Amino acid sequence: MSSSKTLSVKNPVKLIFAGGFLGSGKTTALASLAKRLIQRNMRVGFITNDQSENLVDTVIARQMLTELGVPVEEVVKGCFCCKFDEFIAHVEKILVHDPDVLMGEPVGSCTDFVAAVANPIKIQYKEAFRFAPFSIMVDPDRVRELMLDETKTEFPEDVAYLFGKQMEEADTIVLNKVDLISSEEADRLLAAIGERFGDKKLMAVSDKEGHGMDEWLDDLLSGRPGANTVLRQIDYDRYAHAEAVLGWLNAAVLMSAPEPFGASHFARTLLLELREAFNQNEGEIGHLKMVITSAGKSMWANLTHLASEPSIKGRQII
Template sequence: VANPIKIHYHEAFRFAPFSTMVDPDRVRELLLAETESNFPEEVAYLFGKQLKEADILVLNKIDLLAEAEVERLVSVLTEKYPEKDILAISARDGVGVDKWLDILLSGRPGANTVLSQIDYDRYARAEAVLGWLNAAIRISSDQMFAADKFVSDLFVELRESFKQEKGEIGHLKSVFTSGGKSFWVNLTNLASDPMLSGEPMATLSRGSLILNARVQLDPDVLEKIVRDVLAAVAERFDVKTEIDDLQCFSPAYPNPPHIVRETVGPEGKSEEELS
């Protein structure tokens, strides 16, 4: 996306350094193969490409790691990607975030990496493994209810249903909004518990939930699980849910309209034209 824009619209746009946020568990699972993975090899291939195309690799969740493990993972990433900036942050606690933002706002040209070799068959198989679900849901009740407990319970029930179907989680995340405040809940694999962050909320009677899921399931199965679990948890909390929008699918085979195989500078020039 970035390089065709640089070529055709370089006078209108300037790219900041491009960051890829890295989960420590995914590094150990997909990059180092230190932990068991339920994903096929193609997912590790795609993960590697996502790391390779970044200008900055941002190792997140360091608040959950021992200092020695942070140092080890940073060292591993530095060794494998010596041309990248490697940062370690805690988005939850704010540690390292200022340094990251300073780089993004420095004016340094970004989106400088071109993936000259991509196996689109492997890429497509990796994406097709996951069902993708996006949903917008309105939640209301005649009584006050604890929204954080509702969403956390929803995530636990979804996790258990995915386990029964042997559907590994790529990611499961949500944002709940009410009265101008928001909190977030996310879950990154079947072995973890939901993590909540954001603004604390008292009990309330209504709000909206945006749900985003990437799960190793057929889209029809994924959609049915989400609808069934949402209905069951809503009944338990005595709340009403109205799905304003829900899309569930597997991505089509990638067919990029432009392929750029040489790095494009901020002035829009490349040694090789668009193919």
């Protein structure tokens, strides 16, 4: 193991990382926490990550944050752990902007973040960074499906195993999207999560309605040390199988049309047709997401579950 390396920072930079399953709301929540940090007069940098190029998350984060002066860098073609040197090179680019906080999200099909990414950072760049509590975000539908086994899924058991491992390495488990469920259901799910992961801090948030976001940020900034739970044991065969099952297509498509057309209608129709095809073929959706860009404007569409509806955001494009 190499000894401590030096990065040029005036004060240690707070690292806020949020992990969790595909589509649990990491990018949306981090971008929204970044805005809150700026309101608190803090300087923020943002780093996105995916297994391929043309990252939807980068477009979303840049659209939400660049005009607020937040530098957004991306690590492509592999997760932070496999691309550690590249990750550090991008971190260095952000450090030029002298941030107080650096935010990032591991890929949604990843776990073992603390051993593979956090610990090497802590050991090699001891003076430069301080980890905030490591948050794992979970979507209520996925808790019912992959943890409580209450709803039907075509995902193999190893995906549920990965989901459990993600929660196991959290400092804080964040039940997101509580605007979609009743407060009784949120309490029930939190109690079930607490029964299995009694040592974690639990929070219920909705970025959509702003619920719980300031409390979450307060905890992230509280100085409570983070990213300390190394998975005691992980079956790499099961993890590799889950990752392989969750592998996805990344594609960039150039569209042209003789007449102007509404991009949101197009995106919605495409996602609904894909959902229908997956239903008929007993497939599952991890996270279907697309960005449509035209004349400098971008809009994006997401579908996170077979049983949910597409969400369309961004600037209207015709």
